[in-house]
Structure formats: structure tokens, C-alpha cells
Amino acid sequence: MQTVIHVQSLNKSFGGKQALFNLGLTVDAGEMVALIGPSGSGKSTLLRHLSGLACGDRGLSRSRRPATSDAGQAGAVHILNRCVQSSGRLDPDVRRLRASIGYIFQQFNLVGRMSVLNNVLMGRLGRLPRWRGTLGLFTAEDRELAMASLERVGLADRAWQRASTLSGGQQQRVAIARALTQQAELILADEPIASLDPESARKVMDILRDINETDGKTVVVTLHQVDYAARYCGRVIALKSGRIHFDGAVDALTGPFLNELYGGDLDASLMLPESRMPRAPRRALDLVAA
Numbered sequence: 306m307q308t309v310i311h312v313q314s315l316n317k318s319f320g321g322k323q324a325l326f327n328l329g330l331t332v333d334a335g336e337m338v339a340l341i342g343p344s345g346s347g348k349s350t351l352l353r354h355l356s357g358l359a360c361g362d363r364g365l366s367r368s369r370r371p372a373t374s375d376a377g378q379a380g381a382v383h384i385l386n387r388c389v390q391s392s393g394r395l396d397p398d399v400r401r402l403r404a405s406i407g408y409i410f411q412q413f414n415l416v417g418r419m420s421v422l423n424n425v426l427m428g429r430l431g432r433l434p435r436w437r438g439t440l441g442l443f444t445a446e447d448r449e450l451a452m453a454s455l456e457r458v459g460l461a462d463r464a465w466q467r468a469s470t471l472s473g474g475q476q477q478r479v480a481i482a483r484a485l486t487q488q489a490e491l492i493l494a495d496e497p498i499a500s501l502d503p504e505s506a507r508k509v510m511d512i513l514r515d516i517n518e519t520d521g522k523t524v525v526v527t528l529h530q531v532d533y534a535a536r537y538c539g540r541v542i543a544l545k546s547g548r549i550h551f552d553g554a555v556d557a558l559t560g561p562f563l564n565e566l567y568g569g570d571l572d573a574s575l576m577l578p579e580s581r582m583p584r585a586p587r588r589a590l591d592l593v594a595a
């Protein structure tokens with residue numbers, strides 16, 4: 306089984322405040338992993354480090370490292386067996402590696418005044434020789450791929466529309482089509498459904514699952530709504546205060562577990578009423594209600 310994500314001893318501080326503590330984890334090819342945890346637990350920070358959008362702490366020399374603390378370790382992140390960063394330095398080749406990583410944001414990150422198709426074609430930029438990208442000379446194959454990706458997310462008929470005219474759910478599906486056009490091996494999605502209504506959220510999660518199951522792409526998705534994690538992901542990594550609190554099968558998401566993880570922050574949005582949970586298998590409902 307190919308290892309797609311390998312994180313070792315990752316520490317990250319902002320000013321004097323440590324946000325990630327000596328994190329280590331491995332994700333294999335073809336997994337669909339939910340990253341959960343209270344607000345501020347470090348989920349977005351971790352995803353940004355995986356894609357090389359942020360760089361971990363340098364690490365102290367052995368003699369200056371406190372013996373009893375997680376702080377001060379020199380960390381490393383490898384994706385697809387290539388180095389993203391080590392000892393607080395981004396690999397010089399990280400841009401090329403980033404072409405293999407699709408990143409989905411809560412707020413979609415589309416260019417609103419551009420057509421849907423052109424937004425999707427942006428997924429090709431990391432794969433093109435620089436001169437072709439800057440001149441906007443996409444090939445017929447690039448366009449075919451972009452249209453096929455739009456077809457896949459059910460938006461081929463919107464190709465010529467301005468992206469800003471689409472609903473939030475549709476814009477998120479365009480962002481996924483962009484990642485498909487990018488032919489990313491790994492998809493990192495940071496709260497992709499947090500701004501969406503339940504029906505749009507379900508569509509987005511269904512598409513991510515399809516990409517995982519049909520194409521075998523590895524997906525890591527941060528989710529505020531734990532019931533979606535239970536329904537869509539086999540494995541859950543729970544962060545709490547910048548540390549891995551739990552890493553294992555989704556069956557762990559019982560009521561007592563969630564109470565402990567979220568403490569007083571367990572809000573009602575984590576438990577949508579049954580009537581608003583489309584296609585939920587009994588098991589997932591039981592898990593959250595337990």
C-alpha cells in the first residue's frame with residue numbers, strides 16, 4: 306500500500322503560542338479520512354502544512370530541546386513519497402508537488418468574474434509549461450478534461466456562466482471539478498460543506514466519495530458536522546488543542562467520545578435532525594445519538 310501522507314514530529318508555533326504539538330500520522334493511498342476537532346484545534350493549520358502552504362517550526366538543537374516537552378522537535382512532511390518540508394524549510398520543488406494536491410476551501414476560491422470553464426481550466430496551470438500557462442493557451446485536451454470534470458459534478462451546462470452567478474453548492478462543485486482537472490492524487494478539503502445547506506452538502510460529499518471510491522484518490526476532509534464524518538469516512542483523526550486525540554475507525558464516534566472531544570462546544574449543528582439527514586445509514590445516526 307502506497308503511503309500518500311507521512312507526517313513526523315510536526316510542531317508549529319504562532320508567536321509564542323504552539324498550535325501543533327509533535328504531530329505524526331500516515332495516510333495510505335485510497336483512504337478517505339475525516340479530520341475533526343473543536344474550533345482552533347489545528348485542523349486547518351495541519352492541512353496547510355501538508356500542502357506546503359505553511360512551514361513548521363525549525364526545531365531546536367538536541368541540547369536546547371526541553372527533555373520533557375514535545376516542543377523543539379524538527380518535523381517533516383512527505384506527500385507521495387516526496388518531501389514537502391523538513392526541519393522548518395519548504396522543499397525547493399514544493400510547487401511541482403503541489404500540482405498533485407487538490408485543495409478545496411470553505412469559500413470555494415473561484416474567480417467570480419471568470420467563466421465556470423475557465424475556473425476549472427485553472428486546475429491545469431500547475432501542469433503546464435510556464436509560457437503556455439501565462440498566455441492562457443490551453444490545449445484541446447485540457448478543455449476536454451475540464452468539460453468532462455464539469456460533467457462529472459453535474460455542471461456542464463453552466464460552463465459559460467460567470468462563476469459568481471452560481472449558488473454556493475454549485476461553486477463548491479466547480480472547485481471540485483478544478484481539482485479533477487488538475488488530476489490531483491490527493492485532495493485536501495478544509496470545511497468544504499460548512500457554508501452549504503444540507504442538500505448541497507450531501508452532493509459535495511457524494512462527489513468527494515465518488516472520487517475516492519471510483520478513482521481511488523486519497524481524500525482528507527475537515528468537517529465540523531460530525532454526522533457527515535460518520536457517514537462518509539472510514540477513518541477519523543480527531544485533533545484537540547493541537548494534538549492527535551484519536552486516530553482510528555469511524556465507529557469511535559459515540560456520544561461520550563464526542564462529549565469528551567468537544568466538551569462544552571458540542572453545538573446543535575453537529576446533530577442535524579433526522580429529517581434533514583438524507584440517506585443516512587442507521588448506524589451513523591445511532592453513533593451520533595448514542
Ligand SMILES: Nc1ncnc2c1ncn2[C@@H]1O[C@H](COP(=O)(O)OP(=O)(O)O)[C@@H](O)[C@H]1O
Nearest residue numbers: 319320324342343344345346347348349350351
Ligand atoms: N496565521 C495565524 N496566526 C496566528 N495564529 C494562528 C494562525 N493560524 C492559526 N492560528 C492559531 O492556531 C490554532 C489552530 O487554528 P486552526 O488551525 O485554524 O484551527 P481549526 O481549523 O481546527 O479551527 C488556533 O489557536 C489559531 O488561533
Ligand SMILES: [Mg+2]
Nearest residue numbers: 348349350496
Ligand atoms: Mg479551520
